[in-house]
Amino acid sequence: MNKLPMTEADLQAWVDGVLPEMRAGEVEEYLAAHPAEAERLCAYQAHKQALKALFEPVLDEPVPERLRALAIPPVAVDPQKRPFLERWSLQRIAAGLLVAVVSGAAGWLGHAQYQAAERQAQVMPLPRQAAVAHVVFSPDVRRPVEVSAAQEDQLVAWLSKRLGTPVRPPKLGAIGYELIGGRLLPGNSGPVAQFMYHDASGQRLTLYVTTENTTNRDTGFRFAQEGPVNVFYWIDGKFGYALSAGIGKSELARVATAVYDQLEHK
Amino acid sequence: MDNAALLAEIPRLRRYARAMLGNRAAADDLVQDTLERAWARCALWRAGSDLRAWLFSIMHNLRVDQLRRPNMPIHSFDEDACEVPTRATQNDRLEVQDLESALRRLPDEQREVLLLVALEELSYAEVADTLGIPVGTVMSRLARGRERLRLLLEDQTSGVNLRVVR
Numbered sequence: 001m002n003k004l005p006m007t008e009a010d011l012q013a014w015v016d017g018v019l020p021e022m023r024a025g026e027v028e029e030y031l032a033a034h035p036a037e038a039e040r041l042c043a044y045q046a047h048k049q050a051l052k053a054l055f056e057p058v059l060d061e062p063v064p065e066r067l068r069a070l071a072i073p074p075v076a077v078d079p080q081k082r083p084f085l086e087r088w089s090l091q092r093i094a095a096g097l098l099v100a101v102v103s104g105a106a107g108w109l110g111h112a113q114y115q116a117a118e119r120q121a122q123v124m125p126l127p128r129q130a131a132v133a134h135v136v137f138s139p140d141v142r143r144p145v146e147v148s149a150a151q152e153d154q155l156v157a158w159l160s161k162r163l164g165t166p167v168r169p170p171k172l173g174a175i176g177y178e179l180i181g182g183r184l185l186p187g188n189s190g191p192v193a194q195f196m197y198h199d200a201s202g203q204r205l206t207l208y209v210t211t212e213n214t215t216n217r218d219t220g221f222r223f224a225q226e227g228p229v230n231v232f233y234w235i236d237g238k239f240g241y242a243l244s245a246g247i248g249k250s251e252l253a254r255v256a257t258a259v260y261d262q263l264e265h266k
Numbered sequence: 267m268d269n270a271a272l273l274a275e276i277p278r279l280r281r282y283a284r285a286m287l288g289n290r291a292a293a294d295d296l297v298q299d300t301l302e303r304a305w306a307r308c309a310l311w312r313a314g315s316d317l318r319a320w321l322f323s324i325m326h327n328l329r330v331d332q333l334r335r336p337n338m339p340i341h342s343f344d345e346d347a348c349e350v351p352t353r354a355t356q357n358d359r360l361e362v363q364d365l366e367s368a369l370r371r372l373p374d375e376q377r378e379v380l381l382l383v384a385l386e387e388l389s390y391a392e393v394a395d396t397l398g399i400p401v402g403t404v405m406s407r408l409a410r411g412r413e414r415l416r417l418l419l420e421d422q423t424s425g426v427n428l429r430v431v432r
Contacts, residue, residue: 009405012412013390016383044412047419048384050365051285055385058281063273064294067280070301071273073308 006030011037015044123188127233130208130242131226133185133194138204145181145196155182159193163211165238169195170207170262175255177205187212205245205252207259213240221256223249232256236263271317272301278386279321285381286329288370300325322386323396326378333374368418376411379404 003026013019014027031038124132137144147155152169160166162184169179177197185192185208192210213235224231226244230252233242241263243256279300283293303324304311311320369377382393390408394401 008409012405012408015412018389040413040416043416043419047365047412047415051369051381051384054365055281055285058284059277061277061280063276063280067276067294067297067301068273070298070305071269071276073269073305 011041012044015041015048126208126210126235126240126242127222127224127231127244128226129187129192129210130206130233130244131224131229131231133208134206134229134231134244135227137183137194138196138206144204146183148181149179151181152179159184162191163193163209165211167193167209170259172197172255172258175258176200177255180204203245203247205243205247205255208240208242208244210240211238213238221253221260223253234260268317272304275318275321276301278318279325282322282381282385283325285369285385286377288366296325296328299328303328316392318386319388319392319396322382322388323398326397329374364419368415371418372411372414376407376414379407380411380415383408 006027010019010023010027014024017024019027031041147158149155156166156168159182160168169182172178176199178199180196180198182193182195185194187210189212192208192212195207195209196204197207198204217235218237219235221232221234224233228246229244230247230249231242231244232252232255233240234256235241241259243252243259245252245255276297279297280293283296283300284290287293287296300321304321307324311317369380372380378397379393382388382396383390388396390401390404394404397404
């Protein structure tokens with residue numbers, strides 16, 4: 001026997017059908033004498049065919065437009081920068097935008113009371129916190145809330161747990177406002193809750209609930225105007241409530257009264 | 267670079283990326299990055315050389331770059347993803363799932379070689395070129411990848427009594 005010893009590379013090449021004819025013949029002789037090896041190589045061939053069959057359909061899928069567009073040389077855009085901007089830093093852009101929106105909104109809302117705000121340093125008063133949260137989240141079409149009203153039980157359980165006290169969105173259907181859902185937000189020193197409602201016209205209003213009040217001084221209804229947002233707020237024990245919307249004072253007062261009544265009689 | 271030639275390569279790039287990543291959106295993102303990088307570097311492409319091989323090597327390098335990055339998971343917001351889970355449909359395409367999940371469990375470097383050989387039918391030398399590794403490394407990754415895939419699939423079907431019919 002003058003043949004070269006069989007190597008694994010030969011066997012792999014046989015699976016792929018790329019051996020010269022003579023060497024392939026020698027492999028087949030070898031396999032005839034080694035049935036376990038033959039079985040192994042047949043499995044490799046079968047898997048190769050199966051992989052091809054599995055991904056073959058992708059070739060026939062229509063090419064998405066965003067890829068098709070890239071078959072044409074990009075114009076006026078530095079192609080190196082595009083993927084970077086479009087994908088890798090999307091989250092950073094989003095985060096940056098949020099910061100910009102929040103600070104922009106805060107600055108804009110705080111403009112009138114700039115000096116007061118400066119003296120109060122870090123702590124934002126309740127109506128301003130609520131108004132900022134309102135302008136940030138209520139225009140959001142796709143994700144205005146974290147948990148939707150469809151999972152109201154979960155929403156209530158979750159927010160109650162995080163705030164450490166039972167909180168429940170009042171039912172405002174009777175006065176024409178339906179619950180969209182709610183979210184958890186950072187307040188001055190801990191978590192606060194925001195519930196969002198809308199009426200039939202899509203007008204949104206938000207109820208902001210904090211448990212951060214430590215002054216132990218209840219208040220009646222107070223009204224604040226923060227830019228385009230009207231806010232009714234009141235303090236009840238450790239709870240602070242603020243109802244915000246871009247609607248008229250009298251309409252908002254009507255809603256605030258309904259909310260107050262429900263919270264009192266729960 | 268010729269637009270038509272480039273367009274013609276897109277389906278193959280998508281197929282390979284899909285097989286590599288297993289996820290349609292991520293795969294198309296990778297193809298997009300590949301095309302963008304190809305345009306950015308089209309000065310480096312020598313007319314007449316193999317466009318496909320060049321694109322595959324760009325894709326490979328992009329993947330290497332991405333894998334080196336600290337892993338920041340990127341979730342796309344998908345309303346449907348938040349829906350209540352529905353009936354399990356795994357059994358509907360059990361075999362396909364087996365092969366796909368076995369493929370998923372191969373180390374990246376083995377899967378890559380295996381797919382370039384099986385799907386793209388590149389020669390071992392072309393695979394070596396595309397991945398920037400010696401041919402000997404291609405051969406050992408191919409052998410290990412194939413054997414691992416076989417064992418994974420054998421494990422999955424070990425409950426079923428399979429016999430080779432001669």
